[in-house]
Amino acid sequence: DAGVIQSPRHEVTEMGQEVTLRCKPISGHDYLFWYRQTMMRGLELLIYFNNNVPIDDSGMPEDRFSAKMPNASFSTLKIQPSEPRDSAVYFCASSNNYNEQFFGPGTRLTVL
Amino acid sequence: GENVEQHPSTLSVQEGDSAVIKCTYSDSASNYFPWYKQELGKGPQLIIDIRSNVGEKKDQRIAVTLNKTAKHFSLHITETQPEDSAVYFCAAAGGSYIPTFGRGTSLIVHP
Numbered sequence: 001d002a003g004v005i006q007s008p009r010h011e012v013t014e015m016g017q018e019v020t021l022r023c024k025p026i027s028g029h030d031y032l033f034w035y036r037q038t039m040m041r042g043l044e045l046l047i048y049f050n051n052n053v054p055i056d057d058s059g060m061p062e063d064r065f066s067a068k069m070p071n072a073s074f075s076t077l078k079i080q081p082s083e084p085r086d087s088a089v090y091f092c093a094s095s096n097n098y099n100e101q102f103f104g105p106g107t108r109l110t111v112l
Numbered sequence: 113g114e115n116v117e118q119h120p121s122t123l124s125v126q127e128g129d130s131a132v133i134k135c136t137y138s139d140s141a142s143n144y145f146p147w148y149k150q151e152l153g154k155g156p157q158l159i160i161d162i163r164s165n166v167g168e169k170k171d172q173r174i175a176v177t178l179n180k181t182a183k184h185f186s187l188h189i190t191e192t193q194p195e196d197s198a199v200y201f202c203a204a205a206g207g208s209y210i211p212t213f214g215r216g217t218s219l220i221v222h223p
Contacts, residue, residue: 004155042213042214042215042216043156043201043213043216045210045212045213048210056210091155091156093155099144099146099161099209100146100158100161101158101211103148103155103156103157104155105153105154105155106154106155
């Protein structure tokens, strides 16, 4: 298996623009997680899905952030409109049980 | 909710020395404690985990210990090598099995 796939790997955009991050989990995994990593706040859980259903989105910072999982092999995290303070590395992870989470390589987002 | 504290934030050792990273957690219901290693430019990767029914687990040069009474657990790396240089995260999970991560420890192993 190729592991968790994220795209793009790097994204540079201007304040106010819409940003869409994409994730393909490992086949057969029924949990999908979105994290944000910054120096100031460390690794933060934004939202997670189980069987494509959002279970806990309490980590989503504000209404500008939204996440979807239309099917078992694809998820998106959207920021609209983006702000400079959204600059971070965003990770997607998947799991098929209550144990190990497999992380993708991350998307480095820079909002100018 | 769970709160995980991790220390130190930075650890610098000489090759061959041992390294110890310590974490505390707040929720006594937590029963799963994974450790992740994050190399530069990559996502975190699980290196070892321990459950609350054991006090220690070892895998080659790495070991984890757990003290449920004191609510703390530690990662021990012996005979450190330059390739051990990375950021290490501890985490704790309870009934939901969704882990809460510590802030991370940047380990630097000098050749």
